[in-house]
Amino acid sequence: MSRLLVKPKKGSGLVSHVTPESAGWTYVGFDLHKMKPGESASASTGAREVCLVFVSGKGKVSAGGEDFDTLGGRSSPFEGKPWSVYVPQGSDWKVTAETDVELAVCSAPGLGGGLPARVIAPDSLGQETRGKGTNTRYVTNILPEGEPADSLLVVEVITPGGHTSSYPPHKHDRDNLPEESLLEETYYHRLNPPQGFAFQRVYTDDRSLDETMAVEDGDVVLVPRGYHPCAACHGYDLYYLNVMAGPKRTWKFHNAREHEWLMKA
Numbered sequence: 476m477s478r479l480l481v482k483p484k485k486g487s488g489l490v491s492h493v494t495p496e497s498a499g500w501t502y503v504g505f506d507l508h509k510m511k512p513g514e515s516a517s518a519s520t521g522a523r524e525v526c527l528v529f530v531s532g533k534g535k536v537s538a539g540g541e542d543f544d545t546l547g548g549r550s551s552p553f554e555g556k557p558w559s560v561y562v563p564q565g566s567d568w569k570v571t572a573e574t575d576v577e578l579a580v581c582s583a584p585g586l587g588g589g590l591p592a593r594v595i596a597p598d599s600l601g602q603e604t605r606g607k608g609t610n611t612r613y614v615t616n617i618l619p620e621g622e623p624a625d626s627l628l629v630v631e632v633i634t635p636g637g638h639t640s641s642y643p644p645h646k647h648d649r650d651n652l653p654e655e656s657l658l659e660e661t662y663y664h665r666l667n668p669p670q671g672f673a674f675q676r677v678y679t680d681d682r683s684l685d686e687t688m689a690v691e692d693g694d695v696v697l698v699p700r701g702y703h704p705c706a707a708c709h710g711y712d713l714y715y716l717n718v719m720a721g722p723k724r725t726w727k728f729h730n731a732r733e734h735e736w737l738m739k740a
Contacts, residue, residue: 477686479677481695487511491695493661498697502626502720503659504582505695510534510572516580517569524585525562526595526618526629528716530665532576536560538568539592545573546594552577552714553633553667556597559617561624563590579663581618583626583720590623610737612640620725628658628719628726636671637709643734644702646679650722655729658721660698662705664690664713671711677703680731702731 476482483490491507504523507530508516518525527536533547538560546558562568564585570578601616618629634640650657666673669692678685679701690696696703707713719726730738 477688479686479697480688481697483507483693487514493695500659500699502583503661503718505661505663505718506580507663508578510576510578512572512574515569515571516578520562520564520566522564522585523582524564524625524627525568526581526627527560527562527568527570528579528581528617528629529558530577530579532572532574534570534572534576536570538562539566541592543594547576552665553712556600556615557617557631558597559595561593561595561618563592566592579716581627581629581718586625588625609638610642611638624724626720626724628724631714631716634705634707634713636707636711638707640705640713642704643737644704644731645728646702647726647728648700652723652727654727656721656723656725656727658719658726660717660719662696662698663716664694664696666692667712671708673708673713674706675703677701
Protein backbone atom coordinates (compact mmCIF):
# COMPACT_ATOMS: atom_id res chain seq x y z
CA MET A 476 0.00 0.00 0.00
CA SER A 477 1.20 3.51 -0.78
CA ARG A 478 2.77 5.41 2.11
CA LEU A 479 0.58 8.35 1.05
CA LEU A 480 -2.66 6.42 1.72
CA VAL A 481 -3.94 6.36 5.31
CA LYS A 482 -6.68 3.82 5.95
CA PRO A 483 -9.19 4.45 8.75
CA LYS A 484 -9.47 2.25 11.80
CA LYS A 485 -12.72 0.35 12.20
CA GLY A 486 -15.29 1.24 14.83
CA SER A 487 -15.69 4.48 16.74
CA GLY A 488 -13.29 6.88 18.38
CA LEU A 489 -10.24 8.34 16.68
CA VAL A 490 -10.29 6.48 13.36
CA SER A 491 -7.80 8.60 11.37
CA HIS A 492 -4.76 10.35 12.82
CA VAL A 493 -2.24 12.31 10.76
CA THR A 494 0.42 14.44 12.43
CA PRO A 495 3.34 16.32 10.91
CA GLU A 496 5.57 13.63 12.45
CA SER A 497 3.64 10.69 10.98
CA ALA A 498 3.38 12.37 7.58
CA GLY A 499 7.04 13.40 7.53
CA TRP A 500 6.30 17.07 6.96
CA THR A 501 5.98 20.34 8.89
CA TYR A 502 2.54 21.91 8.94
CA VAL A 503 -0.69 19.93 8.43
CA GLY A 504 -2.46 17.66 10.91
CA PHE A 505 -5.76 15.82 10.44
CA ASP A 506 -7.88 13.68 12.76
CA LEU A 507 -11.28 12.08 12.21
CA HIS A 508 -13.42 11.12 15.20
CA LYS A 509 -16.51 8.90 14.96
CA MET A 510 -18.79 9.20 17.97
CA LYS A 511 -22.04 7.66 19.15
CA PRO A 512 -24.59 9.78 21.07
CA GLY A 513 -23.16 10.74 24.44
CA GLU A 514 -19.54 10.14 23.45
CA SER A 515 -17.05 13.02 23.47
CA ALA A 516 -13.81 14.12 21.84
CA SER A 517 -11.62 16.81 23.37
CA ALA A 518 -8.10 18.20 23.23
CA SER A 519 -5.89 21.20 23.87
CA THR A 520 -4.58 22.95 20.78
CA GLY A 521 -1.20 23.79 22.28
CA ALA A 522 0.92 25.67 19.75
CA ARG A 523 -1.47 24.79 16.91
CA GLU A 524 -4.76 26.22 15.63
CA VAL A 525 -7.69 23.95 14.80
CA CYS A 526 -10.77 23.93 12.61
CA LEU A 527 -13.45 21.49 13.79
CA VAL A 528 -15.67 20.40 10.89
CA PHE A 529 -18.91 18.48 11.42
CA VAL A 530 -18.68 16.10 8.49
CA SER A 531 -22.01 14.70 9.68
CA GLY A 532 -24.18 14.69 12.79
CA LYS A 533 -24.56 17.23 15.56
CA GLY A 534 -23.19 17.79 19.03
CA LYS A 535 -22.53 20.27 21.81
CA VAL A 536 -19.36 22.30 21.39
CA SER A 537 -17.20 24.28 23.78
CA ALA A 538 -13.96 25.91 22.69
CA GLY A 539 -11.66 28.66 23.85
CA GLY A 540 -13.70 29.22 27.00
CA GLU A 541 -16.93 29.66 25.03
CA ASP A 542 -20.00 27.42 25.09
CA PHE A 543 -21.39 27.23 21.57
CA ASP A 544 -24.24 24.83 22.45
CA THR A 545 -25.43 22.41 19.72
CA LEU A 546 -23.94 22.67 16.23
CA GLY A 547 -24.02 20.48 13.12
CA GLY A 548 -26.98 18.66 11.69
CA ARG A 549 -26.41 17.33 8.19
CA SER A 550 -26.74 13.56 7.97
CA SER A 551 -24.07 13.18 5.28
CA PRO A 552 -21.26 15.27 3.76
CA PHE A 553 -23.24 15.08 0.51
CA GLU A 554 -26.13 17.04 2.06
CA GLY A 555 -25.65 20.80 2.38
CA LYS A 556 -22.94 22.93 3.93
CA PRO A 557 -21.11 22.03 7.16
CA TRP A 558 -20.98 23.63 10.58
CA SER A 559 -17.43 24.32 11.74
CA VAL A 560 -15.61 25.94 14.65
CA TYR A 561 -12.28 27.78 14.58
CA VAL A 562 -10.18 27.21 17.72
CA PRO A 563 -6.99 29.25 18.22
CA GLN A 564 -3.73 28.06 19.71
CA GLY A 565 -3.53 27.75 23.48
CA SER A 566 -7.18 26.69 23.78
CA ASP A 567 -9.21 23.69 24.91
CA TRP A 568 -12.11 22.26 22.91
CA LYS A 569 -14.71 19.56 23.45
CA VAL A 570 -17.48 18.06 21.33
CA THR A 571 -20.15 15.80 22.82
CA ALA A 572 -22.23 13.91 20.25
CA GLU A 573 -26.03 14.20 20.30
CA THR A 574 -26.39 11.97 17.24
CA ASP A 575 -23.86 9.81 15.42
CA VAL A 576 -21.08 12.29 14.62
CA GLU A 577 -18.15 12.35 12.25
CA LEU A 578 -15.88 15.18 13.36
CA ALA A 579 -12.83 16.31 11.40
CA VAL A 580 -10.08 18.08 13.33
CA CYS A 581 -7.93 20.11 10.94
CA SER A 582 -4.77 21.63 12.43
CA ALA A 583 -1.73 23.72 11.58
CA PRO A 584 0.79 25.89 13.45
CA GLY A 585 -0.56 28.89 15.31
CA LEU A 586 1.39 32.07 14.84
CA GLY A 587 0.25 34.00 17.89
CA GLY A 588 -2.53 35.76 16.00
CA GLY A 589 -4.65 36.18 19.12
CA LEU A 590 -7.85 35.23 17.31
CA PRO A 591 -10.96 34.23 19.29
CA ALA A 592 -12.75 30.91 18.96
CA ARG A 593 -15.70 31.30 16.61
CA VAL A 594 -18.47 29.37 14.92
CA ILE A 595 -18.33 29.14 11.12
CA ALA A 596 -22.00 28.76 10.18
CA PRO A 597 -23.20 27.19 6.91
CA ASP A 598 -24.92 30.42 5.82
CA SER A 599 -21.57 32.25 5.94
CA LEU A 600 -19.81 29.85 3.56
CA GLY A 601 -19.13 30.71 -0.05
CA GLN A 602 -19.78 28.08 -2.69
CA GLU A 603 -18.59 27.90 -6.29
CA THR A 604 -18.77 25.63 -9.29
CA ARG A 605 -15.43 24.93 -10.93
CA GLY A 606 -14.73 23.42 -14.32
CA LYS A 607 -17.14 22.37 -17.02
CA GLY A 608 -18.39 19.18 -18.63
CA THR A 609 -16.98 16.10 -16.91
CA ASN A 610 -14.53 18.34 -15.02
CA THR A 611 -17.34 20.08 -13.10
CA ARG A 612 -17.14 19.95 -9.29
CA TYR A 613 -18.72 21.89 -6.42
CA VAL A 614 -16.60 23.70 -3.85
CA THR A 615 -17.49 24.96 -0.36
CA ASN A 616 -14.92 27.29 1.20
CA ILE A 617 -14.85 26.66 4.96
CA LEU A 618 -11.72 28.57 5.92
CA PRO A 619 -10.37 30.37 2.84
CA GLU A 620 -7.50 32.83 2.94
CA GLY A 621 -9.93 35.77 3.12
CA GLU A 622 -11.15 34.62 6.55
CA PRO A 623 -9.11 35.00 9.78
CA ALA A 624 -6.65 32.24 10.69
CA ASP A 625 -2.91 31.91 11.17
CA SER A 626 -2.02 29.01 8.87
CA LEU A 627 -5.07 26.88 8.02
CA LEU A 628 -6.87 26.68 4.69
CA VAL A 629 -9.90 24.33 4.72
CA VAL A 630 -12.26 23.50 1.84
CA GLU A 631 -14.61 20.69 0.86
CA VAL A 632 -15.42 19.53 -2.66
CA ILE A 633 -18.04 17.26 -4.20
CA THR A 634 -17.16 15.65 -7.53
CA PRO A 635 -20.03 13.88 -9.35
CA GLY A 636 -19.53 10.30 -10.49
CA GLY A 637 -17.66 10.11 -13.79
CA HIS A 638 -16.00 13.51 -13.26
CA THR A 639 -12.43 14.58 -12.54
CA SER A 640 -11.32 17.00 -9.85
CA SER A 641 -8.17 18.87 -8.81
CA TYR A 642 -7.77 18.80 -12.57
CA PRO A 643 -6.05 19.83 -14.81
CA PRO A 644 -3.29 18.61 -12.52
CA HIS A 645 -1.88 21.40 -10.35
CA LYS A 646 0.70 21.64 -7.61
CA HIS A 647 1.71 24.04 -4.82
CA ASP A 648 5.05 22.82 -3.55
CA ARG A 649 7.42 25.78 -4.10
CA ASP A 650 7.75 28.85 -1.87
CA ASN A 651 7.92 31.10 -4.93
CA LEU A 652 5.30 33.81 -4.53
CA PRO A 653 3.54 35.38 -6.28
CA GLU A 654 3.65 32.51 -8.80
CA GLU A 655 3.32 29.54 -6.42
CA SER A 656 2.96 28.87 -2.70
CA LEU A 657 4.25 25.93 -0.70
CA LEU A 658 1.33 24.09 0.89
CA GLU A 659 1.13 20.59 2.33
CA GLU A 660 -2.30 19.03 1.88
CA THR A 661 -4.51 16.19 3.08
CA TYR A 662 -7.56 14.79 1.29
CA TYR A 663 -10.22 13.10 3.42
CA HIS A 664 -12.33 11.07 0.97
CA ARG A 665 -15.93 9.88 1.17
CA LEU A 666 -17.97 8.00 -1.44
CA ASN A 667 -21.71 7.97 -2.14
CA PRO A 668 -22.82 5.17 -2.12
CA PRO A 669 -20.07 4.18 0.34
CA GLN A 670 -19.04 0.91 -1.34
CA GLY A 671 -17.56 2.85 -4.26
CA PHE A 672 -14.01 3.87 -4.98
CA ALA A 673 -12.18 6.66 -6.79
CA PHE A 674 -8.62 7.28 -7.93
CA GLN A 675 -6.01 9.84 -6.96
CA ARG A 676 -2.54 10.26 -8.42
CA VAL A 677 0.26 12.19 -6.67
CA TYR A 678 3.28 12.83 -8.87
CA THR A 679 6.10 15.25 -9.68
CA ASP A 680 7.46 16.43 -13.02
CA ASP A 681 10.55 14.27 -12.70
CA ARG A 682 8.46 11.28 -11.44
CA SER A 683 10.65 10.94 -8.36
CA LEU A 684 7.24 10.77 -6.69
CA ASP A 685 4.55 8.97 -8.69
CA GLU A 686 1.81 7.16 -6.75
CA THR A 687 -1.67 6.22 -8.01
CA MET A 688 -4.14 5.09 -5.36
CA ALA A 689 -7.61 3.58 -5.34
CA VAL A 690 -9.31 5.52 -2.55
CA GLU A 691 -12.25 4.12 -0.62
CA ASP A 692 -14.76 5.63 1.79
CA GLY A 693 -12.91 7.18 4.75
CA ASP A 694 -9.41 7.12 3.29
CA VAL A 695 -6.97 9.99 3.76
CA VAL A 696 -4.40 10.84 1.06
CA LEU A 697 -1.25 12.81 1.88
CA VAL A 698 0.06 15.31 -0.66
CA PRO A 699 3.55 16.36 0.43
CA ARG A 700 4.41 17.75 -3.02
CA GLY A 701 3.53 17.38 -6.68
CA TYR A 702 0.35 17.23 -8.73
CA HIS A 703 -2.66 15.47 -7.22
CA PRO A 704 -5.69 14.97 -9.53
CA CYS A 705 -8.72 12.82 -8.61
CA ALA A 706 -11.19 10.83 -10.70
CA ALA A 707 -14.63 9.73 -9.46
CA CYS A 708 -15.95 6.51 -11.01
CA HIS A 709 -19.34 6.34 -12.72
CA GLY A 710 -22.20 5.95 -10.25
CA TYR A 711 -20.25 7.11 -7.18
CA ASP A 712 -20.03 10.74 -6.12
CA LEU A 713 -16.78 11.73 -4.41
CA TYR A 714 -16.53 14.10 -1.44
CA TYR A 715 -13.24 15.30 -0.06
CA LEU A 716 -12.21 17.64 2.72
CA ASN A 717 -8.92 19.43 2.06
CA VAL A 718 -6.60 20.80 4.72
CA MET A 719 -3.70 22.94 3.55
CA ALA A 720 -0.95 24.87 5.34
CA GLY A 721 2.54 26.13 4.67
CA PRO A 722 4.94 28.97 5.45
CA LYS A 723 2.54 31.56 3.98
CA ARG A 724 -1.24 31.39 4.13
CA THR A 725 -2.12 31.76 0.46
CA TRP A 726 -3.12 29.31 -2.29
CA LYS A 727 -1.15 29.95 -5.48
CA PHE A 728 -0.90 26.89 -7.70
CA HIS A 729 0.96 25.88 -10.84
CA ASN A 730 -0.79 23.86 -13.55
CA ALA A 731 1.02 21.02 -15.30
CA ARG A 732 2.12 22.67 -18.53
CA GLU A 733 1.30 19.70 -20.77
CA HIS A 734 -2.31 19.73 -19.55
CA GLU A 735 -2.89 23.47 -19.24
CA TRP A 736 -4.52 23.57 -22.69
CA LEU A 737 -7.57 22.03 -21.03
CA MET A 738 -8.28 25.36 -19.32
CA LYS A 739 -9.15 26.82 -22.72
CA ALA A 740 -10.62 23.75 -24.41
